[in-house]
Amino acid sequence: MAKQTRAERRRERARGKLASAGGSMTFVGLLLLVVPGFMQGTIIGTLGPALRPAGWAALVVGAALLGLHYVMARMAASPQAEPIEQSRPTVRATRPTPPPAVATPREPVLASEPSQPTPSRSEPSPKQAQQWSAAVLAAIEWRRFEALCEALYAQAGFTTRSQSHGADGGIDIWLHSKHSDVPRIVQCKHWQSKAVGVKEVREFLGVMASHQLKSGTYVTSSTFSAEALAFAKANGIHAQDGTALLKLIGQRTTEQQAALLAVAYEGEYWRPTCASCGTKMVERNSTKSEGSFWGCANYPKCRGRTIPKSKVSATV
Known part of the structure; x- marks a missing residue:
């Protein structure tokens, strides 16, 4: 005889309790239904109709408990086939080893061409003169001329005030x-090949009138036309x-002339200054026409006008 396990013993005790309870409830139900019929004329016989529902309820509960006991007994009696586990060999899927990667030559990536002309490299500084002459005035740009x-x-004793860029009125x-x-x-x-005409001098007279001034000075690195000189003399313009x-x-001392020469040749004196933002301009190559021009280094943030290199001294 096989030895019972603890779980089987618990299930057997539970089935015994169900059978005992079912039998007891059935017996009580029968007593409540049958006994009052044999005891007519007594108190129990009088209570018979009232005890019948309780008797039937006890019979139903008892029958249910006995039926449950019967089902559990049948389940315990039926043999259970234990599953047989078949061990299968574990097969590991092996991935095929990929062939070694062959480095394919890549085409060089070409940088996109800028939509705007690119600035050229800094030009070498022109040779500086040691004495004052017309060549010095021709070599410097407009901002150095104003300085x-x-x-x-x-040096003549005036207190001066100016601005490096922007609208000066x-x-x-x-x-x-x-x-x-x-x-x-x-x-x-700062002009060279072009003479200052009467139009420019007349505009300067309008500036003098707006400030209620009766005299002013017009300085150029070039010359004045005869008409411009006559107009200037008639309207208090020097x-x-x-x-x-x-x-x-030339009337200054040697030290003063050297100081003025240092002012003229300060920094990149040959490279034009942007009149709008005061930044040194850069050389650009035109894509629409031949030749190069000076453009603001802050373009497109600054929309200062460009200057053809051939007319650098005739536009400011």
């Missing part, structure tokens, strides 16, 4: 003297061309 004029007036330099409360204004025009400017510089 030269301002330094020259400062037609006035490049303000002059203040301790001998007069009325300021003077100066317009500088016209000073390149020759007169060099003569005025």
